[in-house]
Amino acid sequence: MSKLKNDTFLRALRREPTDYTPVWLMRQAGRYLPEYRATRERAGSFLALAKTPELACEVTLQPLERYPLDAAILFSDILTVPDAMGLGLGFVQGEGPRFERTVRDEAAVKALPVPDPEDSLRYVMDAVRTIRGALGGRVPLIGFAGSPFTIACYMVEGQGTRDFLHVKTMLYRRPDLMLELLDRIARATAAYLSAQIAAGAQAVMLFDTWGGVLADGDFQRFSLASMRKVLEALPREAERADGRESIPQIVFTKGGGLWLEEIAACGADAVGLDWTVNLGQARARIGDRVALQGNLDPMVLMADEAQVRAQALRVLERFGPAAPGVGHVFNLGHGISQFTPPENVAVLVDTVHEYSRRQRSGN
Ligand code: CP3
Numbered sequence: 081m082s083k084l085k086n087d088t089f090l091r092a093l094r095r096e097p098t099d100y101t102p103v104w105l106m107r108q109a110g111r112y113l114p115e116y117r118a119t120r121e122r123a124g125s126f127l128a129l130a131k132t133p134e135l136a137c138e139v140t141l142q143p144l145e146r147y148p149l150d151a152a153i154l155f156s157d158i159l160t161v162p163d164a165m166g167l168g169l170g171f172v173q174g175e176g177p178r179f180e181r182t183v184r185d186e187a188a189v190k191a192l193p194v195p196d197p198e199d200s201l202r203y204v205m206d207a208v209r210t211i212r213g214a215l216g217g218r219v220p221l222i223g224f225a226g227s228p229f230t231i232a233c234y235m236v237e238g239q240g241t242r243d244f245l246h247v248k249t250m251l252y253r254r255p256d257l258m259l260e261l262l263d264r265i266a267r268a269t270a271a272y273l274s275a276q277i278a279a280g281a282q283a284v285m286l287f288d289t290w291g292g293v294l295a296d297g298d299f300q301r302f303s304l305a306s307m308r309k310v311l312e313a314l315p316r317e318a319e320r321a322d323g324r325e326s327i328p329q330i331v332f333t334k335g336g337g338l339w340l341e342e343i344a345a346c347g348a349d350a351v352g353l354d355w356t357v358n359l360g361q362a363r364a365r366i367g368d369r370v371a372l373q374g375n376l377d378p379m380v381l382m383a384d385e386a387q388v389r390a391q392a393l394r395v396l397e398r399f400g401p402a403a404p405g406v407g408h409v410f411n412l413g414h415g416i417s418q419f420t421p422p423e424n425v426a427v428l429v430d431t432v433h434e435y436s437r438r439q440r441s442g443n
Contacts, residue, residue, distance in 0.1 A: 083322055084217050084282075089151040093283060093328035093350050093371050095407035101396065101436035102150035103429055104222070106378075107415035108143040109155050113422060115142050126171055130156050133206040140211050144219065146422065147429045150409075151219050151283070154211065154276070156204050158226030158287055161268055162235050164200040165192050175239075182238040184246060186254075189261045194268045197275035204272075205279040212280035223281025225273050227288035227333075228265040228306035232258070235265075244293055251302060262306040270313035277318050277327050285330040285352070286310065292335020299333075300342060307331055308346045330373055334414060337362075344370045355413030359398040363406065371407030372399070376428075378412040381420045385427050392431040402440055410436075 084090070088102040110116055119139050123129035130136055140155040159177050163169035168180030183189055198205060211221055226234075234240070236247040251258045273284050291303035311331070317324050332352025336343055343351050344366035353362055353374035362372055380391040392410075399408045410432045416425075 084220060086150060086219050089409060090220050090283060090328060092407040092409045093330070094326070095371050095405050097402065097404070098407075099437060099440060100433050101399075101408050101410050101439075103410035103432045104149050104151040104153065105143070105412050105416050105425070106153075108149065108153065109139045110416060111418035112416055112420040112425075113142055113146070115139075126157075127169065130160070131203045133203060133210045136203075136207040137210040137214050140207075141214060143425075147426055148433065149219065149429060151222055152211065152215060153222040153285075154204070154208055154224060154281065156207065156224075158224070158231065158289075159234060160201060160204055161195075161225060161265070161272055162231055164195040164197075165235075165265075165268060167235060177234065177239060179234065179238045182246070183235045183261065184250065186257055189257055189264070192261075192264050194264060194271060197272045201272060201275070205275055208276055208279035208281055220282040221280060222283050222285055222330075223273060223276035224285040224287060225269045225276075225310075227286045227291060227303055227331075228262045228269060228310065229294070229303035230288055230290045231265050231269070232261055233290045235261070244290070251298065258302060262302060263309070266306045266309040267313075269310045273310065273314055277315055281327070282318075282325065283328045283330065284314065285332060286348075288331060288333040288336070291333040296338070299336075299339060303333070304339070304342060304346055307348075311347045328371075332373070340366050350407070350409065352411065353413065357413075359395060359408075360400055363399060367406045371409060373409040373411050375411065375413040378414055378416050378420070381412075381416065381424045381428065383424075385424065388424050388427045389431045392428055393435055396432065396435055396439065402436075 088098045091098050092102050116139050119135055120129050123135050136155040140152055144152055159169050170178050172178050233247045236250055286307050288303055291299055311329050317326050328349040330350040330352055331348040333343055334354050337357040340362055350371035350373050355375050355377035357375055359375055376395050
């Protein structure tokens with residue numbers, strides 16, 4: 081493994097000075113890219129693609145061939161963990177993920193194993209190792225997992241949901257059982273992310289996609305506490321061929337804007353923000369404690385070039401000028417839409433790089 085040629089992303093996460101604002105995009109490898117659709121076609125399905133390390137590596141690198149992004153993210157899915165816990169993941173065309181089994185009672189919770197990641201999730205670790213080799217130190221590789229509460233939503237519901245009926249029923253009727261479920265998922269997730277780090281992941285991110293649907297108080301007890309448990313169990317450094325490196329941690333709670341101070345205190349180095357948050361206000365509230373990641377509305381990318389440019393500048397201006405001890409990683413406030421015109425991503429990445437360089441040099 082060679083030394084990093086571009087460590088701007090890791091420096092921003094550590095709140096060290098950077099020459100410009102680094103940028104990567106949630107779901108940057110995905111259906112909006114024709115080359116992704118071609119590789120998925122060859123693989124036969126999304127799951128076959130994710131479970132074949134060479135193909136997962138190929139699609140991880142695709143957005144980096146097109147755009148000067150500052151980080152790569154492992155191509156995989158948050159639902160690999162409940163799949164390895166025995167639930168049987170499938171994807172129904174046009175309807176999203178679906179599990180063969182759900183976890184709704186005590187017997188089902190107690191039967192859940194904590195999988196050995198180098199066994200049933202070995203394909204993910206092999207993908208991490210393959211991608212690190214193929215990157216050759218171009219940019220850092222992000223590993224990730226879902227937050228325990230977000231994973232619990234899919235395990236209890238068995239699929240996506242709008243009203244969270246079954247998971248909230250368990251949470252309010254049997255809070256003890258929900259905590260037991262979250263604890264098992266947290267242990268599985270800690271082992272999974274630790275293995276990704278050992279395999280070569282250089283930063284890790286928890287996707288708390290559904291924490292924001294919880295009531296105040298319940299978010300802290302059921303989602304935030306279980307994320308803290310995961311992060312506390314992870315190694316903060318990894319031994320590599322060329323020395324030790326620190327492994328920054330990012331948490332992203334969609335809809336978490338009301339709880340920024342509490343999220344910033346969960347032990348992570350950086351907090352991801354959705355587009356409902358004003359970045360300047362977030363910086364004033366927590367920007368001296370953690371780096372911030374975000375937060376352009378992904379649908380801005382559906383507009384024309386001039387609008388993409390203007391909205392990107394608005395995000396950078398709201399964050400404000402670089403200063404010692406603050407860090408900003410530009411990103412979208414959620415995953416990129418499959419309908420995004422790929423040219424607009426080029427405009428966005430160039431705008432962020434050029435404008436933030438000028439912001440640094442004061443003209
Ligand atoms: O960011 C990246 O490029 C890394 C890859 C990544 C995927 N999923 C690939 C994927 C990441 C980080 C995820 C996370 C994920 N997966 C989340 C949390 C992030 C978020 O968006 O809030 C969630 C909730 C999932 C679960 C999931 N996976 C759903 C609901 C779906 C179906 C979505 C749909 O539109 O059909 C997936 C499938 C999936 N995961 C795709 C990709 C590129 C699309 C599958 C395809 O190619 O058809």
